[in-house]
Amino acid sequence: MRFKAGTVRRRGVIAGLSAIAMVGAPAFAQAWPSQPIRLIVPFAPGGTTDLVARLIAQGLGERLGQPVIIENRAGAGAMVGSEFVARAAPDGHTLVMSNIASHAISPSLYPANTVRYDAVRDFTHVALVTSNPSVWVAHRGAGITDLATLRARATAAPQGLDVASSGAGSSNHLLIVQLAQLAGIDLHHVPFRGAGPAMTAVIAGQVPLMSDSLPSAAAHIRGGSVRAIAMCSAERHPSFPEVATFREQGVDLVCDSWFGLSGPAGLPAAIVAKLNAEVRAVLATADVRARYAEFGGTPGTLDAAGFTRFVAEEFARWAPVVRASGAEAG
Template identity: 65%
Template sequence: MMSGLLPRRAWLAGGAAMAALPAVARAQAAWPAQPIRLVVPFAPGGTTDLVARLLTQGLTARLGQPVIIENRPGAGATVGSAQVAAAAPDGLTLLMSNVASQGVAPSLYRNLRYDAVRDFTHIALVVENPVVFVANPRFVPRSLTEVVRFAQEAPRGLDIASSGSGSTNHLLIVQFGQATGARVNHVPYRGAGPAMTDVIAEVVPMMSDSLPSAAGHLRSGSVRGVAMASAARHPAFPEIATFREQGIDAVSNSWFGISAPAGLPAPIVERLSREIGLVLADPAVRARFAEIGATVGALSPAGYADFVAAEVEKWRPVVLASGAQVD
């Protein structure tokens, strides 16, 4: 009799102990028990969106739940970022964090609705890549020298599009104008996709863009590379001369990572960091990123948090020098 009762008592005790666990602890143990929302704070078609889609394919398979991309563009990536900062820290809402929303915005926006460091749990750096100036193939100037001449001679200067105010793409346009004296007019869009559409349609002649979102258009010939803002010519596009080669000392990179609301429980942070690392270690994923000109990142959650904090300080003097401010 006793031998039959002991296992039952042990089972009942175990069930009682499990029931006594806080609901949050039980939820963490089962995470993720439902689909995960990844907020991309730009319109579809840009680098942020492209990186997110490449990452979520592998992450969905590894987590066993769909990772659903939700595009929330607006105000230089700050609209979607603010929504994530205000969300519950349950691991079901993530952000495709980036240099615009986390690095530049704290200095650019006077009334930013979040702290780029304290209001997020920063989990993983995904990729970094250079910024590139591209033009419609029918735009006559071929080099930066010719672009400067055109901008100085045109009655109202030269329009150059970007994915939005506060991006490194935007700030490179500002730096270009300051370094050359060229009359350039920044034309902000709600993402790189809509901006690129208008460059191809000749609505605007040029664009400052992150290399991954421009890569396919460069290869197809729908746009032409004018200058790459990398320290040396990029191996994926060696035919595009750098800014430095063309006499302008400008190097500009974009970066993209995964963040969540502040207070995300450590077990979920660790799981996400591990699974993202495994996705990025896949040779096929790395090859695809290399093909579009992106370099895979490799930082722990603590390392990524330190990286974001350093980027806030790095971009502060650049934004101040540019004179750009947004209410």
């Protein structure tokens, strides 16, 4: 069989490029990171996502030899910051703290025409960082000490009882809707642009209650600035054994929030492998494990493939829950 010269040349070029790609992939990974890494936190400073991000960023920066810079881009149930990363160049220098809001709940909670990314296809999911239960806290002067007094206050309130959260689309928003349905009470969701501003409002008495992730609430509970009234875990949390669960108080409400590291789709496999290994190495250090344990988080152990499956499963799990709850963004 005879080939035209142009065909042979083209095939030679293609073969050459393939060889370069095979040789160049490890070199690309070795050269990465060649500049500071931007870690987008899709919530305001002071909340659990921000707290988890800053802790992992410090260790990663030390191990990678480049600073990992936190950039808060809040809005639309964590979708503003997540969309920014989905559109970024897949070179490993722009990452996002993916979470249960941005990749499991918000895409189903917001109108379809406002959701501009696919939670699985438009990202490279690298590593699960930590998971933790939610906890409900009350202003010290609100007179709410447990689920029974919460029910009594909600029943007596003509317009329902206000409950703050880190924002529409968060798991804590959905927990407010679910508790109202399960307990048969009127709860009014008050969304903030992050857990930090929401907690400040509760401490000041502007809102009597908050549904929050345990890490961002832990220091305030220990310091006595708010009162913990119920934990959304299957059993009492070892770091807060004095806080009864919702199940113990008659309502079957259990929820774990999770936080991971993700990048744009198409992130080179060598970078994904290196980044996953470095995240797991940071999570294995004694000081980081102790810090996560202090605020109630459990470090993740999944590889990139496992975390990708996990995100897909979480999206599939929460989509029907959002629809059944009737919850809406805002």
